Amino acid sequence: MKKLRIGYFADGPWSHKAFEYIISDNDIEIAFITPRYDTTDSQLKDFSVTHNIPYIKFKNVNHPEALSKISSYDCDLLVSMSFNQIFKKDILTLTKRGVINCHAGKLPFYRGRNILNWALINDEKEFGITVHFVDEGIDTGDIIMQRCFPITEKDTYKTLLDTSYTECAQILYDSLQLFKNAVVNRTTQSMIHPLGFYCGKRGEGDEIIDWNQNSRDLFNFIRSICDPGPKATTYLNGEKITINTAVFFENASTYKGIPGQILKKTDKGYLVKSKDSFIEIQETTGKINVGKTFGNGI
Numbered sequence: 001m002k003k004l005r006i007g008y009f010a011d012g013p014w015s016h017k018a019f020e021y022i023i024s025d026n027d028i029e030i031a032f033i034t035p036r037y038d039t040t041d042s043q044l045k046d047f048s049v050t051h052n053i054p055y056i057k058f059k060n061v062n063h064p065e066a067l068s069k070i071s072s073y074d075c076d077l078l079v080s081m082s083f084n085q086i087f088k089k090d091i092l093t094l095t096k097r098g099v100i101n102c103h104a105g106k107l108p109f110y111r112g113r114n115i116l117n118w119a120l121i122n123d124e125k126e127f128g129i130t131v132h133f134v135d136e137g138i139d140t141g142d143i144i145m146q147r148c149f150p151i152t153e154k155d156t157y158k159t160l161l162d163t164s165y166t167e168c169a170q171i172l173y174d175s176l177q178l179f180k181n182a183v184v185n186r187t188t189q190s191m192i193h194p195l196g197f198y199c200g201k202r203g204e205g206d207e208i209i210d211w212n213q214n215s216r217d218l219f220n221f222i223r224s225i226c227d228p229g230p231k232a233t234t235y236l237n238g239e240k241i242t243i244n245t246a247v248f249f250e251n252a253s254t255y256k257g258i259p260g261q262i263l264k265k266t267d268k269g270y271l272v273k274s275k276d277s278f279i280e281i282q283e284t285t286g287k288i289n290v291g292k293t294f295g296n297g298i
Helices: 012-023 043-050 064-071 115-121 157-180 215-224
Strands: 004-010 028-034 077-081 099-103 126-133 143-150 232-236 239-248 262-265 269-273 278-284
Touching (some): 004 012, 004 157, 012 028, 012 043, 012 077, 077 157, 115 126, 115 157, 115 215, 143 157, 215 239, 215 278
Parallel strands (some): 004 028, 077 099
Antiparallel strands (some): 099 126, 126 143, 239 278, 262 269, 269 278
């Protein structure tokens, strides 16, 4: 059987385990590795040296010179894992089998950026990982394979990341097996939902807490950006306070009060009033005084 020859566009921990799966398969050949142009990931470079694989950076993968270079490797398929450039029309038709991407979102929902954070903020009970063909849209190509994983009350951004690092690698490798065997079924995303939805990139300032929310929303927000994220941020007497962990009390009474007010010190943190009840905050930085009220720093 002829080897499946791929170009690997990849970066970061998402791509490392997938590389290890692929390189151990004698029926798949990695023709070259292309990291993000501004990469800080040395692991892929090390892989390239160890396995004698060309390591090529492209400032613009769609530039004619880049297309010519990629074409010279005569790949069957181009594979993207945490790559950050948009593939345009000419590169999509450069190889026999096209371009595929692994996306940590349950397409056609959760297209776009910072998907794991948004899934927690939206109180989802599961998140998906999808391998799909790349088309001229953003995360809109036909689905090759999709798997879903539960989100429990104990899950945080970190635990979802840990799951994704492992499961993205597995589903991408399993998808490549379909290409090896020439049996690749495609599901058009519109067959699942006519619209789906997009998530926007989160940026500086999005970590600031709006205390005028209910307890469930505050709990989800804090766990969605915990370490290794920026951590939820609030202010007290002009001092920045970060919060890494929150506890949600399902049976807490609903009552009126001052959202953001620090109600009581506990063994592990502080009780803070929300719009509807209260939550416990833990793993905080800065000086916190009972009776004071958190603000947004403005």
